[in-house]
Each structure stands twice: as C-alpha cells, then as structure tokens.
C-alpha cells in the first residue's frame with residue numbers, strides 16, 4: 001500500500017475504527033447522523049446517497065472536518081474506472097472502492113491514476129480498496145452466477161489479484177479476514193462490513209460477525225450501517241459498540 005499501515009492505524013482511536021455507513025437518501029438525514037455521531041471520523045457515502053446528493057454532499061462532509069469513504073464499488077472497463085477514481089480523488093475522499101472482479105488491468109489502471117496525482121500538501125492520497133465478494137452473497141448466490149460456490153475461495157483468489165495490482169486494502173466479510181490476512185500480510189488495510197452486534201437484527205447480511213469478533217480476527221476498520229443508523233438512538237448504539245470493542249482491547253492489555 002502507498003502508506004505505512006501501522007502508521008496509518010496508529011492515528012485512529014478505537015471509536016474512529018468504526019466507519020458509519022450513511023445509507024440514507026437525503027443530505028438532511030446524512031448531516032443529522034454526522035451531528036449525532038461527533039466521535040466518528042469516517043463516513044461511508046454509498047451509491048444511494050451519492051446518486052441522490054452527488055459530489056456536493058461529499059464536499060460538505062469533508063468541509064465539516066470528517067473523512068469520506070466513497071463506496072461506489074466501481075466496475076467497468078479499465079479506462080472508465082481509472083478516470084472515475086481520479087475524479088473521486090479530486091473530491092478529497094479518504095477511501096474509494098472498486099470491484100476486484102473487474103480484473104487486473106482495471107485495478108492496475110486505477111492504482112496508476114492515484115500514483116500519478118500531484119500531492120496536495122499534506123493531504124493523503126485516497127486509499128484504493130478492493131471489494132471481493134459482497135457479504136450479502138451466499139454460496140447459492142455465487143452458484144447462480146457461475147462462480148465457485150465457496151465464497152471463501154473466491155475471496156482469496158480476488159485478494160491475491162488485488163495484492164498483485166498494488167491496491168491499498170480490501171473489503172471483505174469478517175469471516176474471511178483471517179484467511180485474507182495470510183495473503184495480504186501486514187501490507188493491506190482490511191475493512192469489514194457484515195457487522196452485527198449480538199443485540200441487533202441480521203437484515204440481509206449473511207456472512208456476519210460481532211464487532212469484537214471481527215477485530216479479533218484481524219479487521220482494521222468496521223463498516224457499520226443499520227445497527228447504528230437505524231437504531232432508535234444512533235449515538236447510544238454507537239457507544240454500546242465502542243464499549244464492547246474497548247472491553248476487548250482492555251482484555252488484551254491485561255493478558
């Protein structure tokens with residue numbers, strides 16, 4: 001990866017390792033959540049919100065001192081993806097996702113574009129993250145589209161391609177983190193959605209884990225949406241999760 005991973009992680013507190021998925025459709029709802037969660041550092045803007053509110057909202061979130069994970073999961077011909085990645089970088093986002101199943105040439109071109117960007121002062125270059133197999137996809141779903149039925153083997157295959165192409169990190173299910181880490185070693189940032197605290201509903205996620213389990217397995221950042229943003233009191237849900245995570249790190253210190 002372009003940055004030193006340990007250096008990068010050392011600049012994040014435990015609560016900042018929770019990335020809030022702003023899966024809402026309006027600027028008002030998004031900004032309300034950001035105001036409710038002042039301790040959160042990175043907010044994920046996905047397809048829904050980006051389609052609804054566009055780059056202006058991304059810039060507004062950044063102007064409020066927050067970082068944006070632009071999760072558009074780009075997958076197109078190499079040139080188109082590389083150009084879109086370049087535009088996202090110009091917006092000043094911290095993380096961008098592309099689908100690793102788009103293939104080597106697509107990933108390499110995206111890396112090239114980021115490497116060729118002029119360094120704007122101390123501003124960090126966005127981290128280019130590869131999406132492997134969506135956490136909502138089960139073996140049956142993969143079989144239906146003609147892929148190997150074991151999500152784990154497909155994830156590892158795609159993770160190796162991402163390593164070969166020089167991506168900065170990967171988005172994968174917490175259940176695959178351990179195996180992925182053996183391939184990426186300490187070189188890549190691992191980000192896991194599909195997080196469900198024991199007290200929350202599973203929704204459409206299939207390969208899930210609790211926040212503590214995911215961190216224990218080696219996740220560096222957790223993407224959490226509905227368990228926080230759809231909770232009656234998002235701030236309470238956030239702090240409940242932070243407390244659970246902190247009890248884990250306290251336990252580690254004692255051992």
Ligand code: C5P
Pocket residue numbers: 021023046131132133134135136171172173193194195203205223224225226227
């Ligand atoms: O609400 P929930 O916690 O399930 O939200 C998870 C978020 O992570 C969603 O924004 C979803 O798009 C995203 N995501 C995912 N699986 C991936 C990559 C991203 O669920 N492999």
